[in-house]
Amino acid sequence: MKCEMFENHLDGYFDGSLSELERQSMEEHMQACPECRREYEAQKLLLEELRHLDDGVTAPPDLVSGAMERIRRERQPRKRRAAYWLGGAAAAALCLTLALGTLLGGAGAAGADSAAPMAAPMAAGAAEEVAEAPAEAPAPNALMAMDAGADRIVTEESVADDSAADGSAAKNRSAEPEYGLKIIREATIRMETENYDEDMAALEQLVSSMGGFITSREEYGSEQSAKTGENPRSLWMQLRVPSDQLDAFVEQAGEVGVVTYSGISETDVTDQYADTDRKLQAYQKQYDRVLAMMDQAATVEELIQIESELSRLEMEIENCQGSLNYWDTRVNYSTVYVSVDEVRRVVSANPTMGERMRTALANSWDDFTQGCQDLVVDLYAAIPYIAVWIVVLAAAGGVAVLVVRKVRKRREK
Amino acid sequence: METDMLNLKRASRGDERAFEALITPHADATYRLCLRMMGNEQDAADMAQEAFLRAWRSLSSYKGQSRFSTWLFRVTTNVCLDELRRRKRGESESMQALEENGLEIVDTGDTPESALDRAELRRELKSAIACLNEDQRAALILRDVQGLPYEEIARALDLNLNTVKSRISRARAALREKLSRGMELSAEKRV
């Protein structure tokens, strides 16, 4: 065996894909050739080290929850409805309790007072969730929406490669209104199509007609295998459209194929944007000041010091501008994630009566099962609320009984 | 496996809880993959999260043609590669030239006499991996760090088997070359 062949077989040796004969001749060669022996030792150690390279490395604890947080944000409308319902109901219970207390007066009021503080924070908690809703529509006027957005931002993922907080700029959490709201909107569309090629062309046409462009594209499966139906094609696309066209795009894309999921998520970066802009202005002022010092520099040493300070500030300024540009493009151009699946099942444009009935039945069955699941989940989530209501209502009932008894006693007298 | 299928079905209908149950067992492996691809913890966490998000968004393209973990690694690898390529485009020519000769940049100037101990060896190895070109790096990590069979890597990277094998082989050779001096000494010491 030659050395070259030995090296070619080295991977096979460790993968166990060599014949017994090949193994033997490699081992023989190793005995005779120190060069190759060394290669072998190196490979052995390398593979051993690689296998254990990340032993004990675990994901940060908030990795999955962070991702889920972002995923849920895409689906907020449904959640909000549940929160709205619960919040409303809790508020109603509170009103009822208070009303009962007031009506019954005297001894009754004392009882209701002790019950109310328990219900109040809960109603407030639920209401808070509901209050986020206005931020969903970028209302330019609403200061309230901005406040809600500011609260949300605390849990927001860092959107850009944060130009590390230098701390020189004063941290002021409230956004300055002059920027307007900086909201990044992203959409997700999943659809199924039967006429893959036509529909993809239509989709691409739609993107360019709206002044958008495709930034990333992955296609799986092939046309050939698609014909047999065994391995239908699917496409994953990431594209950008002007954000004022986003709603129109989502709507019109929905007419291309059969949409199975579509959602729009919003991330408010107004605060970070304002912060960075303030920092940028501070750096620019500082830059001008240092630049002015240049004329007064007496020694070469001073000059060098000033220049290095200037280049540091230049970098900071560039960083800030980079972040602002990044946000601006994100705000002006929405990202849309589109996934398309080729299907053979026909959802015909002009369905027959029978087809429509079947589809309708299938859909309502789906809705029904989904609804049951949702109901169970919502009920489960409502357990704490229900538990407290029971306490509240029991207290109110107890008070009512007491009062009624008292009144009767008085009458008897 | 049964519950995985159920969770998968539910997740592709838009059930986040099912999706969470589906990805949680793979969180560590996904993170480690990102860590080796990106080379630092902050980027690794960002990319792993991004990978989960992309997995969620493109869940409908997973047809059960491979194990879920393989598909997830594929998505993760693509997320990392996209990011690395995006950064590369933004880099200056000179940086790119440096990266092409990457094995030299991280040379810490060890004298041939100094034997590497294990910790040092690992450090060297990590920086050597970071200097491989990203396609070789992806294949090598999936095979030698994650321990995936060649066939699954081929599927994950959408390459044919021979390409995968030759990429891994070339990556190993590059690492061996980088480490052989130090390894020889440390191997002798251990014997």
Ligand SMILES: [Zn+2]
């Ligand atoms: Zn030899």
